[in-house]
Amino acid sequence: MREREVGVLVIGGGPAGLAAGIAAKEAGCARVLVVDREDAPGGILKQCIHNGFGLQAFGEELTGTEYAERYIEKAFAAGVEVACGTMAIDLTGGRVATIVSRARGLETVRAGAVVLAMGCRERPRGALATPGSRCAGVYTAGNAQKLVNMKGLMPGKRVVILGSGDIGLIMARRMTFMGARVLACVELMPYSAGLTRNIVQCLDDFGIPLLLSHTVVDIKGRERLEGVSVAAVDETLSPIPGTERELACDTLLLSVGLLPENELSSTAGVRLSPATGGAEVDENLQTAVPGVFSCGNVLHVHDLVDFVSEEAARAGKAAARYAAGETRPRGTVPVEAGSGVGGIVPQFLGEQIEGDVKLMFRTRGIYKKARVVAERGGREIYSKREMILVPGEMVGVTLKKDALGSGREPVRVRIEV
Amino acid sequence: MQKYDVVIIGGGVVGCATARELTRYKLRVALFEGAPDICSGQSKANTAIVHAGFDAKPGTDKARFNVIGNAMFDTLARELDVHFERNGSIVLAFSDEGIPELEKLVWRGVANGVKGLRVIRAEELRNLEPNVSAKAVAALFAPSGGIVSPYELTFAYAENAVKNGAAVFREAPVTDVRRDGRGGYLVRAGGRECAARAVVNCAGVHADEINNRVSAERIGITPRRGEYHIVDKSYGKLFKSAIFQLPTAMGKGVLVARTVEDTILLGPTAEDIPDREDKSTTAGGLAKVLERAALTWEDIPRRGFITTFSGIRAHCDKDDFVLGEPGDAPLFFNAAGIESPGLTAAPAIAVYLAESVAQRLRAAENPAFDPVRKAIPAFRTMDADERAAAIAKNPDYAKIVCRCENVSEAEIRECIRRPVGARSVDGVKFRARAGMGRCQSGFCLTRVMEILAEELGVPETEITKSGGGSYLVSGRIFGEEEGGRA
Numbered sequence: 001m002r003e004r005e006v007g008v009l010v011i012g013g014g015p016a017g018l019a020a021g022i023a024a025k026e027a028g029c030a031r032v033l034v035v036d037r038e039d040a041p042g043g044i045l046k047q048c049i050h051n052g053f054g055l056q057a058f059g060e061e062l063t064g065t066e067y068a069e070r071y072i073e074k075a076f077a078a079g080v081e082v083a084c085g086t087m088a089i090d091l092t093g094g095r096v097a098t099i100v101s102r103a104r105g106l107e108t109v110r111a112g113a114v115v116l117a118m119g120c121r122e123r124p125r126g127a128l129a130t131p132g133s134r135c136a137g138v139y140t141a142g143n144a145q146k147l148v149n150m151k152g153l154m155p156g157k158r159v160v161i162l163g164s165g166d167i168g169l170i171m172a173r174r175m176t177f178m179g180a181r182v183l184a185c186v187e188l189m190p191y192s193a194g195l196t197r198n199i200v201q202c203l204d205d206f207g208i209p210l211l212l213s214h215t216v217v218d219i220k221g222r223e224r225l226e227g228v229s230v231a232a233v234d235e236t237l238s239p240i241p242g243t244e245r246e247l248a249c250d251t252l253l254l255s256v257g258l259l260p261e262n263e264l265s266s267t268a269g270v271r272l273s274p275a276t277g278g279a280e281v282d283e284n285l286q287t288a289v290p291g292v293f294s295c296g297n298v299l300h301v302h303d304l305v306d307f308v309s310e311e312a313a314r315a316g317k318a319a320a321r322y323a324a325g326e327t328r329p330r331g332t333v334p335v336e337a338g339s340g341v342g343g344i345v346p347q348f349l350g351e352q353i354e355g356d357v358k359l360m361f362r363t364r365g366i367y368k369k370a371r372v373v374a375e376r377g378g379r380e381i382y383s384k385r386e387m388i389l390v391p392g393e394m395v396g397v398t399l400k401k402d403a404l405g406s407g408r409e410p411v412r413v414r415i416e417v
Numbered sequence: 418m419q420k421y422d423v424v425i426i427g428g429g430v431v432g433c434a435t436a437r438e439l440t441r442y443k444l445r446v447a448l449f450e451g452a453p454d455i456c457s458g459q460s461k462a463n464t465a466i467v468h469a470g471f472d473a474k475p476g477t478d479k480a481r482f483n484v485i486g487n488a489m490f491d492t493l494a495r496e497l498d499v500h501f502e503r504n505g506s507i508v509l510a511f512s513d514e515g516i517p518e519l520e521k522l523v524w525r526g527v528a529n530g531v532k533g534l535r536v537i538r539a540e541e542l543r544n545l546e547p548n549v550s551a552k553a554v555a556a557l558f559a560p561s562g563g564i565v566s567p568y569e570l571t572f573a574y575a576e577n578a579v580k581n582g583a584a585v586f587r588e589a590p591v592t593d594v595r596r597d598g599r600g601g602y603l604v605r606a607g608g609r610e611c612a613a614r615a616v617v618n619c620a621g622v623h624a625d626e627i628n629n630r631v632s633a634e635r636i637g638i639t640p641r642r643g644e645y646h647i648v649d650k651s652y653g654k655l656f657k658s659a660i661f662q663l664p665t666a667m668g669k670g671v672l673v674a675r676t677v678e679d680t681i682l683l684g685p686t687a688e689d690i691p692d693r694e695d696k697s698t699t700a701g702g703l704a705k706v707l708e709r710a711a712l713t714w715e716d717i718p719r720r721g722f723i724t725t726f727s728g729i730r731a732h733c734d735k736d737d738f739v740l741g742e743p744g745d746a747p748l749f750f751n752a753a754g755i756e757s758p759g760l761t762a763a764p765a766i767a768v769y770l771a772e773s774v775a776q777r778l779r780a781a782e783n784p785a786f787d788p789v790r791k792a793i794p795a796f797r798t799m800d801a802d803e804r805a806a807a808i809a810k811n812p813d814y815a816k817i818v819c820r821c822e823n824v825s826e827a828e829i830r831e832c833i834r835r836p837v838g839a840r841s842v843d844g845v846k847f848r849a850r851a852g853m854g855r856c857q858s859g860f861c862l863t864r865v866m867e868i869l870a871e872e873l874g875v876p877e878t879e880i881t882k883s884g885g886g887s888y889l890v891s892g893r894i895f896g897e898e899e900g901g902r903a
Contacts, residue, residue, distance in 0.1 A: 001805055037820065087817045098801070102815045105808045106801065124857035126724025129646065133697040134726065136882035136889055140859050151863055152896035153877060155889075178894055217700060223887040239700075250891065263651075263821075 002107040007323040009097055009111035010034040011088045014043020015305050016296020016312040017117035018071040021080040023316030029323055032080045035099050037087040042068035043119055047149045050170055056306035091268040093289045112323025113291045115315050116265050120297040123257040132219025141167040141255040148174055156251030160228050161185040162216045164192040168255020173202035182208045183247050186230055188215045188237055191366050194392045195303060225250050258301045268292060275343030276300040282331035282348040283357045285315035293319045300345045303394045338414025340364050352406050359397040363389045371416040377409040421447045423774055424604045424613035426591045426627055428455030430760060431752045432619035433574035434767035440581035442780035449606040451590030453884020454844050456571040458621045462728025465676050466659050467563035468758040469506050471526030471534055478738040480529040482762035487561055489764040497573035498792040500677035505658040506562025509553040515663045519557045533560040548655040550715045562659055566677050567760050568847045577790040579836035594630050615748040615774050622693040622731045624753035632743035636753055640693040641732040643685025644702035649721040649855050653679030660713050671709040683710040698725045723855055730756040793831045797823040819861040821854025833872040843883040
């Protein structure tokens with residue numbers, strides 16, 4: 001088997017992996033290798049031909065493909081080696097990866113530091129255990145997006161969307177543009193999991209109803225989908241008998257959640273957070289395994305790619321420093337999620353902080369005119385009033401270095417109504 | 418008109434096994450399957466258990482063929498290169514009142530000729546299966562119980578049958594069987610008629626319809642649906658054996674069983690339904706499975722759910738297998754009412770039927786018969802050296818298409834090219850496992866569609882999920898069009 005040594009190995013060549021690779025290179029790492037299983041870098045952005053990307057990062061509105069292109073060009077210009085058609089099939093805690101590609105066969109890569117940037121996958125139908133037929137015509141929204149945008153294939157003509165995640169909302173509009181009739185977007189929760197701007201621009205603008213507190217209770221059709229039953233749900237999210245109605249459709253798209261793809265992380269011994277499904281990291285994005293870092297959607301599912309790039313750049317830089325010998329263990333001071341706060345990243349901080357620290361999380365529900373508060377040792381170290389907080393949009397909390405101080409006292413973040 | 422010595426109706430495990438066993442003789446054998454693929458019915462959707470044989474009533478064909486079949490699996494798995502593990506079966510009792518019931522099963526098993534059965538107490542049970550619910554107080558342990566992949570076995574049988582000269586036709590539903598007036602039969606399959614000296618009826622849920630066309634000894638089949646959950650393979654290490662339950666006040670127990678692929682099956686329910694093809698799952702059925710499986714496995718991880726499915730058992734009103742020639746239809750052989758333990762019994766039933774047919778037709782042995790079939794080498798089960806060697810021989814092994822199950826492009830192409838190969842996305846899924854993992858084809862679907870289109874020489878718009886009208890897309894928006902469907 002071939003062997004090679006690199007300074008930083010980045011697994012995944014989507015927006016997170018590219019930004020991490022570039023940052024590692026810029027931080028002075030001589031050999032940065034990014035591996036990606038697909039035939040071209042860019043990850044999911046390759047199929048995101050809609051706009052709305054880059055407002056935070058570049059101050060202009062780009063399509064997903066344009067956004068990716070900027071990073072791809074930057075990576076090549078910086079001298080990052082990007083190996084496509086290459087899949088990492090094993091990773092040890094000692095930062096030895098096995099990768100496989102048609103061009104080079106099996107290879108062992110010994111890395112000074114590793115950045116995990118594998119992204120996430122969509123929850124499939126089976127995970128919901130939605131009863132009914134297993135006929136053709138049921139797709140995850142991302143799969144439908146790939147068929148339409150990359151393969152030029154139309155999944156179907158009469159569409160129901162289950163779940164109101166961003167990809168589902170985007171696909172409601174895309175399918176409408178392509179001549180399909182989108183009958184409804186059905187959401188189990190009393191609120192959408194997607195960005196408000198997507199609800200407005202992808203559903204409202206096209207008169208597509210958003211049925212909150214509803215779900216699909218039956219899937220019908222022997223060979224190809226013929227229809228679904230939709231019912232209202234009660235406060236326990238259980239379908240209410242008698243509220244079923246039939247929607248004749250040939251396509252059901254699922255946008256019911258994203259799951260970080262951490263199977264490889266687990267083989268390396270990386271500890272995962274049950275709240276985010278991603279690794280437990282400190283402010284440098286280092287996991288419990290020394291020299292292994294994590295960023296992007298494999299760490300926690302983001303709402304905007306701009307934040308992915310920003311986070312990944314920090315991971316890439318930290319990885320380069322680790323590879324250069326500036327090794328230090330992951331921080332152990334806990335960051336606690338208080339009332340109203342979902343999975344928070346990072347979960348730990350070092351006792352000594354080098355600069356400001358950015359925490360990110362999603363709220364557990366909708367909060368109007370609420371305060372986001374961070375405390376440490378009885379001191380309020382952050383407070384910000386928000387008009388509205390929704391689970392579909394991430395909350396960023398930047399803790400100033402001075403306010404944060406140092407020591408072993410945990411940091412606690414909560415929503416105050 | 419095509420003439421065969423033997424026509425087999427039905428391409429489930431019994432039909433395919435019988436085809437293979439018949440090729441041990443100098444006979445022209447044809448198998449007709451009505452569905453777009455073989456292994457589309459009960460053989461695809463069952464508990465995947467090789468039963469020890471303590472459950473069936475002594476003296477029945479179910480008991481007899483179960484025990485003979487069980488003993489055949491070691492050799493068979495070697496010859497056909499299929500995954501089989503003799504990992505033992507366990508039946509749990511949840512109260513002391515259950516212990517005499519377990520002892521009854523031991524005696525029933527002894528009467529059936531099952532070896533090694535014994536009742537074990539809580540402590541030994543905990544040692545054997547540490548993750549079984551604390552509610553279980555005792556269990557029956559059956560060391561000869563095993564697990565097998567039912568579809569792998571069926572495909573392997575079919576491949577080996579074709580290798581030895583049998584012909585397998587799919588999308589060829591048998592619409593008529595009648596006597597030809599000269600001691601043989603005329604079979605209309607897929608719109609064409611052929612002649613057969615003997616017919617073997619392995620038509621599963623339709624076996625009664627076939628039998629009742631040629632025999633006055635009518636049989637009745639009731640479609641009985643069973644629903645299942647599948648849990649991700651990351652939990653597969655929690656249980657070693659297949660774990661049954663004694664019936665309780667809540668009803669007949671359900672099974673918690675690791676599969677040869679390390680996923681865990683929960684189920685089945687048992688519900689008689691009017692429609693022989695209605696393989697949908699129901700909210701009520703799935704809830705029942707979970708409620709009862711929780712007796713065995715207390716904290717079933719909902720985030721580990723991969724998918725659900727249902728299978729239709731062919732329950733015969735005689736409550737036993739119906740095997741062999743009816744009195745009034747010579748050279749017409751039944752394998753009807755093959756429900757549990759049908760998968761276990763299938764190898765034995767096939768040998769029995771093949772021997773009966775060969776004897777009646779006075780067929781000579783086929784000296785060229787080769788019992789060996791090799792599985793498609795799977796990237797996921799290879800060690801590093803094997804992987805390197807496989808890639809050196811075929812670079813497609815270095816291209817992982819299904820990332821959850823680590824299935825390479827080489828395996829997908831090979832499973833399409835093989836005899837009775839895949840023609841649909843589900844065909845690939847059940848032969849090569851692409852799309853069977855935790856993402857359920859979220860990532861590999863489009864690539865599998867591309868490979869199928871290339872290998873079959875059809876446009877992607879023609880690719881189906883499972884044959885027939887199960888088209889995956891409604892048309893093309895852009896790109897080259899090679900004259901697909903309107």
